[in-house]
Amino acid sequence: MRSFDPQVILRPELGELKAYAPSTGSYELRLDANEAPAVLSPAAKKRLGEVAAKTAWHQYPDAGQKDLRKAIAKHLGVKSAQILAGVGSDELITLLLTVATRLKAKAPAPTLLTTTPTFVMYRLSARIRGQRVMEVPLDADWDLDEEGMLRAIEMAAPNVIFIASPNNPTGTMVTRSRLERVIEAASGSLVVVDEAYIDYADGNHLDLLDRYENVAILRTLSKVGFAALRVGWIVASPNLIVELDKARLPYNLPTVSQTLATLVLTELTDEMKSTCVLVRQERARLTTALGNLRGVAVVPSQANFLWLKLEGSAGDVFGRLGKLGVLVRSFHGRGGRLEQYLRVTIGTREQNDRFLEALRESL
Ligand SMILES: *Cc1c(COP(=O)(O)O)cnc(C)c1O
Numbered sequence: 001m002r003s004f005d006p007q008v009i010l011r012p013e014l015g016e017l018k019a020y021a022p023s024t025g026s027y028e029l030r031l032d033a034n035e036a037p038a039v040l041s042p043a044a045k046k047r048l049g050e051v052a053a054k055t056a057w058h059q060y061p062d063a064g065q066k067d068l069r070k071a072i073a074k075h076l077g078v079k080s081a082q083i084l085a086g087v088g089s090d091e092l093i094t095l096l097l098t099v100a101t102r103l104k105a106k107a108p109a110p111t112l113l114t115t116t117p118t119f120v121m122y123r124l125s126a127r128i129r130g131q132r133v134m135e136v137p138l139d140a141d142w143d144l145d146e147e148g149m150l151r152a153i154e155m156a157a158p159n160v161i162f163i164a165s166p167n168n169p170t171g172t173m174v175t176r177s178r179l180e181r182v183i184e185a186a187s188g189s190l191v192v193v194d195e196a197y198i199d200y201a202d203g204n205h206l207d208l209l210d211r212y213e214n215v216a217i218l219r220t221l222s223k224v225g226f227a228a229l230r231v232g233w234i235v236a237s238p239n240l241i242v243e244l245d246k247a248r249l250p251y252n253l254p255t256v257s258q259t260l261a262t263l264v265l266t267e268l269t270d271e272m273k274s275t276c277v278l279v280r281q282e283r284a285r286l287t288t289a290l291g292n293l294r295g296v297a298v299v300p301s302q303a304n305f306l307w308l309k310l311e312g313s314a315g316d317v318f319g320r321l322g323k324l325g326v327l328v329r330s331f332h333g334r335g336g337r338l339e340q341y342l343r344v345t346i347g348t349r350e351q352n353d354r355f356l357e358a359l360r361e362s363l
Contacts, residue, residue, distance in 0.1 A: 013127045020124070028325035029354055031345040034168065034197075034305050036225040036275050039348065044271045051263050052256050061255040068258045071265040072233050076206060076219075081238040084245060085261075087252055089196060089220040089232030092244075094125045096160055096216075096234075099247045100190060101131065106157040108132065113158035115144065117169055117331070117338060119194065122162040134158065142170035142299065142307070146178040150185050161186055164194040166201050169331065169343040171301030173201055183212050190240070194218040196232075197303035199276045200283070206235070213237050221261060223304060224272045231261040279304045282346050289356055295363050308342045310363075318342060320362035326355055 007015075023032060062068075065085050073080040086092040101110040112126040116135035126133050134156050136148040144163065152158070161182070165174045183191045195217055198204045208215045220232035231253065234244070264272070283301055290298045290308065297309040310317055318330035328345075331338040346352065 027327040030327045032327045032329045034345045037348045063250040068262050071262045075265045085233040088230045089218045092234045097125045100159045104157040111156045111158040114162040119168045142172040144174040144178040149182045153186050158189050161191045166197040166303040170307045171303040173302045192216045196220050199224050200304045201302040225275045229257045305345045314342045317362045324358040326358045
């Protein structure tokens, strides 16, 4: 057989990347992926089944995502023309980074600006496309470093700026005035505010869209109980949506994802709300309980997970938790100030008690 080394055709950036691999292995309790707990009511499951059963299996999905866009728009109080839905918000991140790549005078390559630590997909998606990635460290309170961001905007002329609020993995919201000054300084960039966890937070940044055309908001159903559907969306100016739509794969969202997400947003919003209420109650309870443990410091969270600082390296505790059947996310491998941090998804009361017990044993 003739040999062929794929490297001769592949972009060199792939050499620095690894495939996204969620932890495998069997754990009794998985609190590593920021999914909502499995608390969907039997009645809601029945409705989802009924609607799924009506699918026209032989037909392509609605390429225009009409009903879904309408349902999202109504849910948020914006216009359908401001919405584009994707296979998770991940697809929209990728779509943005595919098209927002016009080379700027000051930049050697299209540039993405974001914070660190933050959601890793921004960096990954940009590097796969050969873009330059600039990361400004969050400050000591895991808030936006306004000066650092302004300097980076001036120096690097980014095409796109990603800011997650609440941020993953820190659970913190950015201070609104800092965010606005960044948006104002970035008049030649699109500022994407990723609100994947906004249903767990106090307040949101949707109103920025009324004041700044260079802002887009990302949302998703993944963290509020419907990760299986893979539905996320971007809210932006109709001008930008029209352009993004040109690069979107026409049948990106399967029919079932469209119809079931539409159902969720029209009939099952109370289900989502009660999931959020439960998680927020548990977040308060868990924050207090963990705060009482010696050797653990909890960062106040606006999301459905907690960002925990341990006394030593998080790796040891992570390993012991794993042996007890509890999987969380450890950042010890990232080194620096992340060395001591674990991220733990908030589960049901029983799951959280189980985690607390395991953590006490692991410290
Ligand atoms: C989980 C997460 C997403 C991913 O959302 P999908 O809709 O599942 O693709 C986006 N942004 C942040 C900050 C996240 O943590």
